[in-house]
Amino acid sequence: xxxxxxxxxxxxxxxxxxxxxxxxxxxxxxxxxxxxxxxxxxxxxxxxxxxxxxxxxxxxxxxxxxxxxxxxxxxxxxxxxxxxxxxxxxxxxxxxxxxxxxxxxxxxxxxxxxxxxxxxxxxxxxxxxxxxxxxxxxxxxxxxxxxxxxxxxxxxxxxxxxxxxxxxxxxxxxxxxxxxxxxxxxxxxxxxxxxxxxxxxxxxxxxxxxxxxxxxxxxxxxxxxxxxxxxxxxxxxxxxxxxxxxxxxxxxxxxxxxxxxxxxxxxxxxxxxxxxxxxxxxxxxxxxxxxxxxxxxxxxxxxxxxxxxxxxxxxxxxxxxxxxxxxxxxxxxxxxxxxxxxxxxxxxxxxxxxxxxxxxxxxxxxxxxxxxxxxxxxxxxxxxxxxxxxxxxxxxxxxxxxxxxxxxxxxxxxxxxxxxxxxxxxxxxxxxxxxxxxxxxxxxxxxxxxxxxxxxxxxxxxxxxxxxxxxxxxxxxxxxxxxxxxxxxxxxxxxxxxxxxxxxxxxxxxxxxxxxxxxxxxxxxxxxxxxxxxxxxxxxxxxxxxxxxxxxxxxxxxxxxxxxxxxxxxxxxxxxxxxxxxxxxxxxxxxxxxxxxxxxxxxxxxxxxxxxxxxxxxxxxxxxxxxxxxxxxxxxxxxxxxxxxxxxxxxxxxxxxxxxxxxxxxxxxxxxxxxxxxxxxxxxxxxxxxxxxxxxxxxxxxxxxxxxxxxxxxxxxxxxxxxxxxxxxxxxxxxxxxxxxxxxxxxxxxxxxxxxxxxxxxxxxxxxxxxxxxxxxxxxxxxxxxxxxxxxxxxxxxxx
Amino acid sequence: xxxxxxxxxxxxxxxxxxxxxxxxxxxxxxxxxxxxxxxxxxxxxxxxxxxxxxxxxxxxxxxxxxxxxxxxxxxxxxxxxxxxxxxxxxxxxxxxxxxxxxxxxxxxxxxxxxxxxxxxxxxxxxxxxxxxxxxxxxxx
Numbered sequence: 013x014x015x016x017x018x019x020x021x022x023x024x025x026x027x028x029x030x031x032x033x034x035x036x037x038x039x040x041x042x043x044x045x046x047x048x049x050x051x052x053x054x055x056x057x058x059x060x061x062x063x064x065x066x067x068x069x070x071x072x073x074x075x076x077x078x079x080x081x082x083x084x085x086x087x088x089x090x091x092x093x094x095x096x097x098x099x100x101x102x103x104x105x106x107x108x109x110x111x112x113x114x115x116x117x118x119x120x121x122x123x124x125x126x127x128x129x130x131x132x133x134x135x136x137x138x139x140x141x142x143x144x145x146x147x148x149x150x151x152x153x154x155x156x157x158x159x160x161x162x163x164x165x166x167x168x169x170x171x172x173x174x175x176x177x178x179x180x181x182x183x184x185x186x187x188x189x190x191x192x193x194x195x196x197x198x199x200x201x202x203x204x205x206x207x208x209x210x211x212x213x214x215x216x217x218x219x220x221x222x223x224x225x226x227x228x229x230x231x232x233x234x235x236x237x238x239x240x241x242x243x244x245x246x247x248x249x250x251x252x253x254x255x256x257x258x259x260x261x262x263x264x265x266x267x268x269x270x271x272x273x274x275x276x277x278x279x280x281x282x283x284x285x286x287x288x289x290x291x292x293x294x295x296x297x298x299x300x301x302x303x304x305x306x307x308x309x310x311x312x313x314x315x316x317x318x319x320x321x322x323x324x325x326x327x328x329x330x331x332x333x334x335x336x337x338x339x340x341x342x343x344x345x346x347x348x349x350x351x352x353x354x355x356x357x358x359x360x361x362x363x364x365x366x367x368x369x370x371x372x373x374x375x376x377x378x379x380x381x382x383x384x385x386x387x388x389x390x391x392x393x394x395x396x397x398x399x400x401x402x403x404x405x406x407x408x409x410x411x412x413x414x415x416x417x418x419x420x421x422x423x424x425x426x427x428x429x430x431x432x433x434x435x436x437x438x439x440x441x442x443x444x445x446x447x448x449x450x451x452x453x454x455x456x457x458x459x460x461x462x463x464x465x466x467x468x469x470x471x472x473x474x475x476x477x478x479x480x481x482x483x484x485x486x487x488x489x490x491x492x493x494x495x496x497x498x499x500x501x502x503x504x505x506x507x508x509x510x511x512x513x514x515x516x517x518x519x520x521x522x523x524x525x526x527x528x529x530x531x532x533x534x535x536x537x538x539x540x541x542x543x544x545x546x547x548x549x550x551x552x553x554x555x556x557x558x559x560x561x562x563x564x565x566x567x568x569x570x571x572x573x574x575x576x577x578x579x580x581x582x583x584x585x586x587x588x589x590x591x592x593x594x595x596x597x598x599x600x601x602x603x604x605x606x607x608x609x610x611x612x613x614x615x616x617x618x619x620x621x622x623x624x625x626x627x628x629x630x631x632x633x634x635x636x637x638x639x640x641x642x643x644x645x646x647x648x649x650x651x652x653x654x655x656x657x658x659x660x661x662x663x664x665x666x667x668x669x670x671x672x673x674x675x676x677x678x679x680x681x682x683x684x685x686x687x688x689x690x691x692x693x694x695x696x697x698x699x700x701x702x703x704x705x706x707x708x709x710x711x712x713x714x715x716x717x718x719x720x721x722x723x724x725x726x727x728x729x730x731x732x733x734x735x736x737x738x739x740x741x742x743x744x745x746x747x748x749x750x751x752x753x754x755x756x757x758x759x760x761x762x763x764x765x766x767x768x769x770x771x772x773x774x775x776x777x778x779x780x781x782x783x784x785x786x787x788x789x790x791x792x793x794x795x796x797x798x799x800x801x802x803x804x805x806x807x808x809x810x811x812x
Numbered sequence: 813x814x815x816x817x818x819x820x821x822x823x824x825x826x827x828x829x830x831x832x833x834x835x836x837x838x839x840x841x842x843x844x845x846x847x848x849x850x851x852x853x854x855x856x857x858x859x860x861x862x863x864x865x866x867x868x869x870x871x872x873x874x875x876x877x878x879x880x881x882x883x884x885x886x887x888x889x890x891x892x893x894x895x896x897x898x899x900x901x902x903x904x905x906x907x908x909x910x911x912x913x914x915x916x917x918x919x920x921x922x923x924x925x926x927x928x929x930x931x932x933x934x935x936x937x938x939x940x941x942x943x944x945x946x947x948x949x950x951x952x
Contacts, residue, residue: 284927288925288928289928292925292928292929293929293930293931294931512922512932512934513922552920553920553934622854
């Protein structure tokens with residue numbers, strides 16, 4: 013008998029009473045293949061959990077003389093033992109006849125030993141894992157090894173017992189704090205402010221940091237992907253439920269001025285060939301969100317800058333013909349520098365508006381001179397030295413919004429000529445994106461429209477004066493009710509894709525933290541809300557009427573007010589604890605914050621026949637400071653959170669190009685391609701030479717980057733060569749030749765020397781509008797004619 | 813469906829991205845368990861049939877069997893829905909019965925403008941749909 017076998021046998025038998033033997037292969041040699049029918053029925057009695065399928069197997073076994081040890085082990089392992097181990101009662105080697113009947117009490121007495129053994133084994137944990145390793149992954153917490161409160165209540169006792177075991181005892185700690193704790197900053201908020209200086213943190217940063225792999229990109233610290241393995245889960249969330257993302261890193265540029273001036277400045281930057289521009293009727297009225305590709309002024313099709321989305325502020329009273337309009341342009345942070353410069357040049361807005369840097373607070377703390385950044389008055393966050401803790405009563409606040417920007421740089425420019433004011437509103441607003449069919453349910457459950465302020469409560473001093481003022485105006489009140497009605501209708505619509513693309517709905521909501529559910533649960537679509545009536549039909553056909561797209565978030569002063577008067581979480585919780593009936597709804601009445609938000613519908617997939625509308629969702633725009641207040645209620649209603657990786661997957665499945673990776677001709681795309689190539693090259697070099705893929709042999713010309721310029725140059729030269737042969741065909745002739753897969757033809761370059769990277773870029777850039785156009789016009793198969801400026805006029809038809 | 817257009821966009825041609833009302837809304841009495849099956853022409857017939865069968869039989873360990881399921885089909889899928897229902901009935905040895913309702917579903921086409929001056933239009937088409945209820949009856 014081998015040693016290993018002995019040990020294995022001993023391990024199996026260690027919890028058994030002595031009269032039990034193992035009929036595993038170990039003992040099978042001894043020829044004990046008999047079965048005690050009593051033992052078998054004991055097993056059958058004991059386990060109610062035994063699935064029905066094994067019972068017939070049991071009865072089969074009784075008739076079989078060669079006992080199958082595997083089945084035996086398997087069936088008894090189902091009883092309650094974790095180890096495999098069949099047994100048969102009775103002395104080994106004896107064959108007994110199967111009794112025809114048994115008496116329960118004598119039987120149980122006889123089996124008492126086994127019963128006690130079983131009970132003992134149940135209480136003893138036989139596996140090597142600690143109790144918190146048995147928890148599912150999403151319930152494990154980092155600190156639970158030394159802090160039992162982090163575990164669910166039922167496990168806390170066991171964990172405490174385990175912790176007291178000598179094995180897990182740590183050394184005695186000194187009374188003073190440990191090395192690390194001593195170095196920890198006294199004031200956590202100050203520390204966070206300091207850390208944010210290099211890479212800006214979003215408002216939900218700490219939430220993400222606990223659950224995501226973070227990455228520092230584009231000047232922000234963003235969550236790349238969740239730490240749990242959730243690629244499929246996120247895909248399923250996007251398809252069937254709801255995925256939530258924090259897109260607050262998207263930059264917003266605001267243009268204020270007369271409509272004609274703005275349009276005049278912006279129209280050279282975009283071209284009608286790539287789609288509808290800023291001036292399209294339904295975008296101009298503020299009804300819908302538009303998207304456009306920007307180029308340098310008059311340089312289309314070359315020198316693309318990148319794709320942007322934009323919203324016009326709807327005119328408050330349509331007949332009013334108010335001259336001043338507001339336009340918000342949303343762009344990816346990589347594109348911001350170039351586009352900002354270009355817009356400034358286009359609007360001739362070179363003069364920066366000096367932010368009023370009056371710093372009365374800084375006078376109080378002269379020691380602050382040492383610190384570089386003296387934050388001007390309008391910033392929320394303030395930085396103070398540790399020593400000043402005792403002096404000033406005002407607590408340090410977290411840096412949000414404007415505080416994240418360099419105070420010395422201007423962020424507002426005015427043009428004396430045209431009267432257009434450009435402001436950079438980066439990080440002034442939060443943008444949360446919900447994707448998936450359940451986003452409607454989550455939105456309608458989490459957000460409740462603000463209650464209208466009635467006259468009687470006027471006497472109380474509330475900080476929400478703006479709302480009181482609004483409520484006095486009957487037009488505003490009726491508008492609010494209309495918006496509320498439309499919002500309620502949303503709950504009954506199954507999927508965001510049913511609503512016209514880019515619909516905008518403005519709303520004023522109450523504080524979503526007030527009706528936060530106790531437990532995190534998943535919201536289900538409510539079937540009662542699915543009414544098939546006229547209003548829903550109108551909503552689906554025509555979208556939201558223009559006046560309902562109005563929202564107070566356009567008003568900077570109101571946003572600031574709302575941010576400053578936010579009740580902190582601590583105060584809110586304190587109020588909750590003071591409730592008479594714990595757990596009931598907290599009612600704040602007029603003191604409740606009213607937050608203006610903007611809801612923008614994102615169309616999902618629009619091209620192709622398959623799965624139209626996949627990945628549609630809503631974007632929620634909030635004023636700064638309220639990010640976490642809206643984030644947690646959405647999560648508590650069952651939204652799953654995705655990071656940058658999920659965003660890439662989303663645009664990939666949606667068949668839309670992803671900034672900046674899919675726009676290789678804009679400067680941001682070039683940078684991205686370079687970084688990607690570097691990264692891939694590093695990875696390649698890290699492998700030992702013998703294990704690297706041999707790209708020469710594989711025939712890969714460019715393993716790390718896409719050589720777009722080379723490609724387009726080769727096309728050009730090929731076409732030139734073709735052109736030199738007989739006919740320099742006219743453009744119309746070319747039109748008929750073109751098929752889908754064919755490579756483009758007939759540029760007529762007048763100076764072929766000018767074929768530099770620039771032209772290469774320009775050749776590829778019409779392909780970009782093609783790509784983007786494809787998302788808007790699925791069935792277009794026509795040619796794309798580009799007539800650039802006279803010098804290098806090239807008629808190109810680049811097809812995909 | 814692209815209409816030909818002149819290079820310079822002179823003609824205000826409108827393209828036709830068809831936007832269906834995506835998931836046709838489930839009937840009012842939406843059961844909590846997924847008793848509804850929507851039939852389409854893209855998925856394999858056998859797979860759809862197997863799915864209906866599994867719902868009626870009780871599926872994997874977790875699912876209890878449903879006593880009735882609703883099969884919905886739109887347009888060309890009406891044929892397929894009927895086919896599936898009849899096959900279920902045929903394979904059930906008389907324990908299943910079918911009851912069918914038809915309805916009209918409005919489909920929305922969105923016409924997006926090509927030029928800046930036009931507004932987007934919506935067009936409504938009607939299409940027929942069938943809702944078949946397949947339910948188990950206890951044989952007397």
